[in-house]
Each structure stands twice: as C-alpha cells, then as structure tokens.
Amino acid sequence: xNPLGNIKTITKRELRAYFSSPVAYVFIVIxxxxxxxxxxxxxxFFERGEASLANSFFxxxxxxxxxxxxxxxxxxxxxxxxVGTLELxxxxxxxxWEAIVGKFVAxxxxxxxxxxxxxxxxxxxxxxxxxxxxxxxxxxxxxWLMAGAYLAVSCITxxxxxxxxxxxxLSVVACLFLILAGFPPVINLLxxxxxxxxxxxxxxxxxxxxxxxxxxxxxxxxxxxxxxFLSVIGFSLFTTSVIxxxxxxx
Amino acid sequence: xxxxxxVENLTKLFGEKRAVDGITFRVGLGEVLGFLGxxxxxxxxxxxxxxxxIPPTSGTxxxxxxxxxxxxxxxxxxxxxxxxxxxxxxxMTVEGFLNFAAExxxxxxNARQTAVNRVVDLCFLKSVLHQNVDTLSKGYRHRTCFAQxxxxxxxxxxxxxxxxxxxxxxxxxxxxxxxxxxxxxxxxFSTHILEEVDAVCTRAMIIDRGRVVANGxxxxxxxxxxxAGAVTLRVGGLGADAxxxxxxxxxxxxxxxxxxxxDRVAVTVFPRANGDSDLTREVLAATQGWQVEELRxxxxxxxxxxxxxxxxDTAAKEAKS
Numbered sequence: 001x002n003p004l005g006n007i008k009t010i011t012k013r014e015l016r017a018y019f020s021s022p023v024a025y026v027f028i029v030i031x032x033x034x035x036x037x038x039x040x041x042x043x044x045f046f047e048r049g050e051a052s053l054a055n056s057f058f059x060x061x062x063x064x065x066x067x068x069x070x071x072x073x074x075x076x077x078x079x080x081x082x083v084g085t086l087e088l089x090x091x092x093x094x095x096x097w098e099a100i101v102g103k104f105v106a107x108x109x110x111x112x113x114x115x116x117x118x119x120x121x122x123x124x125x126x127x128x129x130x131x132x133x134x135x136x137x138x139x140x141x142x143x144w145l146m147a148g149a150y151l152a153v154s155c156i157t158x159x160x161x162x163x164x165x166x167x168x169x170l171s172v173v174a175c176l177f178l179i180l181a182g183f184p185p186v187i188n189l190l191x192x193x194x195x196x197x198x199x200x201x202x203x204x205x206x207x208x209x210x211x212x213x214x215x216x217x218x219x220x221x222x223x224x225x226x227x228x229f230l231s232v233i234g235f236s237l238f239t240t241s242v243i244x245x246x247x248x249x250x
Numbered sequence: 251x252x253x254x255x256x257v258e259n260l261t262k263l264f265g266e267k268r269a270v271d272g273i274t275f276r277v278g279l280g281e282v283l284g285f286l287g288x289x290x291x292x293x294x295x296x297x298x299x300x301x302x303x304i305p306p307t308s309g310t311x312x313x314x315x316x317x318x319x320x321x322x323x324x325x326x327x328x329x330x331x332x333x334x335x336x337x338x339x340x341x342m343t344v345e346g347f348l349n350f351a352a353e354x355x356x357x358x359x360n361a362r363q364t365a366v367n368r369v370v371d372l373c374f375l376k377s378v379l380h381q382n383v384d385t386l387s388k389g390y391r392h393r394t395c396f397a398q399x400x401x402x403x404x405x406x407x408x409x410x411x412x413x414x415x416x417x418x419x420x421x422x423x424x425x426x427x428x429x430x431x432x433x434x435x436x437x438x439f440s441t442h443i444l445e446e447v448d449a450v451c452t453r454a455m456i457i458d459r460g461r462v463v464a465n466g467x468x469x470x471x472x473x474x475x476x477x478a479g480a481v482t483l484r485v486g487g488l489g490a491d492a493x494x495x496x497x498x499x500x501x502x503x504x505x506x507x508x509x510x511x512x513d514r515v516a517v518t519v520f521p522r523a524n525g526d527s528d529l530t531r532e533v534l535a536a537t538q539g540w541q542v543e544e545l546r547x548x549x550x551x552x553x554x555x556x557x558x559x560x561x562x563d564t565a566a567k568e569a570k571s
Contacts, residue, residue, distance in 0.1 A: 009353045017341040020382070084337030088398070091301040092354045093327040248304045 006094045010102025011109070014076075018110050027072060031114045034064055039121060051129030054217045057121055058139045062179050062210055065150045070171035072111060073154025074164045076103050077244070081162040096244055100237055104155055111147045115140065135219030142216020145229035146209050150175050152236030159243040178232075182208020253278050254328070254406050254436035255300065260309035262295050262460075269295045271460035272309070279405065282432035284451035284468075285440035288560050292460040293440040294334050297410050300438070301331045313406060327355075330404035332412055336395035340384035344375055344394050347383055348401060355402040369397035372427065388415045396424065400431070407431065409439035413446060425449050444552040447471075458560045471555050478550030479521040481533045486541035490515045500536055502529045514543065 018024040035057065039045050043056035080086040089099055125131050150171075157170035180186045182205050190201045205211055212225040253276040262270040270292040277283045285293045298304045300311050302318045302325060311318040313325035339347055348369065352362040370376055373393040378386060383394060392415060399407060412428065413421040421443075428437060429450050441447065447454045448468050456464040456471070464471055472478055485493055493515050494508040500519070508517045521529040530547045537545075 005356075006354065009350065013339070013342070013346075013350045016346060017339065020341050083340060084333060084335055085339055087298070087303050087333040088331070088337055088395075091303050091326060091329070091331045091333075092351075093323045093356075094354060095323060 003095070003098050006098040007102040007105065010094075010099055011106040014103050014106030015110065018106070024110065027068065028114045028117060031064065031068055032117055034068075035060070035118050035121065038064075045125075051125055051131040053121060053125055053131065053136055054139065057118075058143060058213075058217050061143045062146065062213060065147050066172060066175050066179060069111065069147055069150035070154045070157070070168045070175065072107050073151050073171065074158055074167040076107060076155055077159040077240070078162050078164045078167045081247075082164075090244075090248070096241055100155070100240055100244070104152065104233075104237060107151055108144075108148050111151065112144050115144055115147070132219060138219045138221050139217050141221070142213050142225070145216075145226065146213050149178070149209060149229045149232040149236075152233040152240075153178070155240045156236050156243065159240045159247075178207065178209045180208075181205055182210035182212075254314050255438065256310075256312040257296075257300065258310045258312075260296065260299055260311060261307050262292075262299060262304070263307045268460050270299070270306075273457070273460070273462055274309075275455065275462065275465065277406075277436045277438060279436050280433060280452075282428065282437045282439070282450055282452050284447045284454040285438060285457060286442075286444070286447065286454055286556060287440075287457035289442075291457045291560070293457055294410055296457070297331075297408050297438065297440065298333075301329055301408050302326055303333075327402075328404055328406050330399035330402065330407045332396050332399040332407075332409045334410040335414075336392040338383045338391055338395045338398070340382070343380050343382055344386070344390075345379045347394060348375075348397060351398040351401050357402065365401050365403075368403075369401050372400070373397040374423070389417060389420050392416060393420070393424075405435055407435055407437045407439075409437065411441060412439055413441065413443065421446075444556060447552060456556060456559055463559050464555070468552065469549075472550035472552055474559075475550035475552070475555045476520060476558075477548045477554055479523075479529055480548040480550075481519045481530055481545065482548060483517050483519075483533070483537070483545040484511075484543045485515045485517060485537070486513065486543060488515060488540065493517055497533065497536060500529070500532045502532055 038060045039053075039057045043060065045056040048056060077086070080089060090096060122133075122136055125136075126133070153174045154167070154171040157174065158164075158167040160170065161167050187201065187205055190204060191198075194200055206228075209229075212228045215222045215225045255275075255277040257273060257275050260270055260273045261268070273292075273296060275283070285296070287293050295304070299306045300313075300318065302311075302322045305319055311325075314328045316325040316328070318325045339350070342350065345366070348366045349362065352365045357365050370379060373396055375390070375393060375397060378390050378394075383391060386394065392412075396409075396412060399409070407428075409428070413424050416424060425446060428439065431437065432450070432452070439450070451468055453466065454464075454468050454471055455462055464474070490508040490510045494506045494517075497503060497506045497508075497517065497519050502522050503519055504522045505520045506517065507520075508515050510516075519529065519533055533545070
C-alpha cells in the first residue's frame, strides 16, 4: 500500500464524518454569518468606498479563526481516544504519520471549503468596483494557510486530552498567543518594557500570524511568510506524533 | 506447524507496575488460544503489544516473521484485531465503516465490495447496514467491530473479549464463527467465560499478575482440578454419616462429602490423585446393593482450577470451610 492511498482513505473518512453530523453545517453557517456581519456592519465595507477586501474582510480572519478553528480541530484526536477508535486506527497497517496527515488534510480542506463559500463577498466587490483580484486571491491563500497553522496547533491540543472542551480551550489560548504576538498594542507594550532588546521584540513578533498574514493581505506572496505557516504546520504535526507515541508508551 | 505468532519474554512496565511480566508463547495456524485471567491480569495489555498499539518495555513479538516494532506495517497487515469494548466510528454507517476498514486494508473496487458483503453475511449485519453506528445496540456494534477485524480474511485474529455483552444466541454464533475460522487461522482470544474455553479453544493460557500461570489444552487444565475423577452420586435409604463412613474406607479416596437432600444423600467422593480412574470402579464396587439413583464421574471443573491458580489463598480457605 502506498502512503498517499492511505492518507486519502483517512481524509475521505474524516470528511464524511464532518458532513454526517450537523456540526459541519453549523460551522459553515456561523462562519459565513460572522464574515458577512463584520465585513458589512463593523468593517464598514461600504463606507470605505475602496474596491478592496483587505481591511473590511480579511482583517477579521485571524480573530474568527481563533474560535472557529479550534472548534473544528478539537475532535480530531480527543474523540478517537474517548471512543477508543484510536486503538483501531493505530493497529491498522498504516503509519501514525499517515493518520496524522490524513486527518489534518481533511479538516484543512473543510476549512478551505468554508472559506470558498465566502465568494459572494468577492462578487459584490467586483460588482461595485474593479478590485485587484490577484490581491484578493493571494489574501485567500494566506487566510487558508493561517487557518492551517491554527488547525495544526489544535491537533496538538486535541492529542493531549480526551476531553474536547479542554482541547478547545487550550488551543484558543495557544492561537491567541500566535495573534497577540503581532498585535500592535502588544508590540507597543513589549517595546516599552524592553526598549533595549529590540531583537527580543522582533523574535516574538516574528511568531505572529498577523505579521505574516499582512503581506498576503497586500497581495505580496512572500516565500518567508509561506514558509512560516508551513513550518508551524509541520512542527505542530510532528509534536502531535510525539504526543501520540508518548501516550502509548506510558 | 508454523508459528504465526511468536511472543518472547514480553514485558510491559507502567511506571513501577509490571503489567506484563515475561510472557512467552507461540500460536500456529489452526490453533485457537484462549487467554484467561482475572481483571487486570495483563490480558489486554499483552494483546495491545501483539497488535502493535503499545510498544513493549522489553521482549519481542513476531507476526508471521515480521517484528511488530521493527516492521509494524507488514506485521499489522496480517492481523485482524477486535479491541476491548469493540470501538467503532460512531459518526459512520455500518456500511461506511466497513468500507473504510476494507479500503485501509488495501481492498479496492470489486475486492472491497466482495469483502464487505462476505463479513456482512458472516456477522448478520444486513439489517443494520445503513444505520449509524451510534444508534446500534451493543450486540450489533460488537459484531460490526468484529466484522471489521475479519474483513481482509487475516491469518491472525486477536480478539479481546469477543463475546462480551452479547446475548446467549449471539455468543453462540460468534463462538461457532471463531471455531470455524480457527481451523485455518491463528487465533488468540480473551474471555472471562470458562465454558467458552471448552467450546472454542484448542489451548488455554491462564494469566495472573502479568505471568503465565497455566498453559495447556482445556482437558489438561481441567485435570488439575480436585474435581477431576471425582465421583458424585445420589443415594437413597442410608444416612449421610453411614455413607461417608463406608466410602471413606476406599483405597483411592482422599475425602468424601455427603449431605442429606430431602430423603436422599448427595455424595461427592474426591480421588487421592487428580484424574484417578480407579476411583469410579471402587465406588461402583462399594455401592453394590445400595439404592443408587445417579452416579457420575466428574471431568474436573475449570472454574475451580481457575480460582485455585489465580487466588490460591481464598480457594484453599474455601476448601477447608
């Protein structure tokens, strides 16, 4: 059996599991409602009078994901452990990596689908003006990568516990760190505290999803930003595999 | 006979606790090995190590020649596993779950369909095929998970309490199935139900506190019982004391228990040596002319062997009282 085939089988199963329960639909509806509300009511899409989605639409994504992505990721491993299917899954002729990647990809595709369903916003801005669709496309890619990074962090917290609520709270906290590290008020505070150690401030802000997402929002596809998100994903999935192995040893 | 499962000196420590302590055994094709033992004896832990779910602290497991820690995927491919409590994905239909199990075992297209149809027939799942797993009764969920374990027709089956929670009819069906499959597979199953050992196993192993304390065919184990070769009879027209007195004089007798039940006396004569066949002859001779209504030679009782091995202190106390 080839690894890709195994990953595909697991991904298919996970996706089917999402859509067999109302959770997926509830999630998508909430995500779209939030996007609509914040873009048009809070973000001042019409008042701005600019043919762009950067400030009114994409700006909110790091904050939406803070709550929504942990909700998607919390069941990934916690549920397997609670129900006992983890024992079934890990005694199948697959490697743990195939299981980890398969599950992650399924959730990531699901988030991608939710993101794609925001397309009416793109249609609207195209109807009203003539935005740079390249910039919008890049921002979408960035948003999806960012969602992937949050999701990978949720994989870790989900593997730690068999309780989905605990997993949810832990990953919200971890993702909040990823946001706040680059949130302007926090940066200012850090700079005030450590005005001699600019390198420390830089190191902390370099972990922020906001800093790395900003480039995408402007339509800049910087390889460093892509690598940042991909390495958060890679590192988190690796940590997940270590946690899963430790659980079985002790 | 080729050994499909080779377990050498398998040990598992949880912290300080020795859950499994140096277990060694082999199982070949055509063998059904029953794992017996009290709760917490290490049966499930042993099975989890054999199936590669948890790594052993020391010792090796070889599955058809493949080491479970060095080449886990090749080893796991040969195994079908029914974990304790029969977990199954609750968010899928029975059909979806079985399709998934078949696919992850490398069965695609027609081969997958054939495999799913086969286990659905074998495990009587046709009526619940499109039902969600979380709406199934315990018996059906159990059989769904069992079906998953045999979907790729593996040479090796590891079943952790396969009949737990089933009604007597379902138990019977599953036992039949295990016995039938045991003719050409290597099977290990654990159970609390001793009659199951007789019904299904070619060999039984009693595990206690992580060690193998007895290993043999069910007949051999039963022969270790105090009851093996004992003679029970029901006598009319004589008092309990008189009966005890007379039978105690026999050469091969170790002990006689006799008590009045109504106007009859129920007697058990225990042999000096377990499984002694002379005793029956002697009792028959001694009871010539008595009103014997019933006389039977006992084969020995597994439950009694089980208790005397796993709880030697309590069993001894009970025997005295």
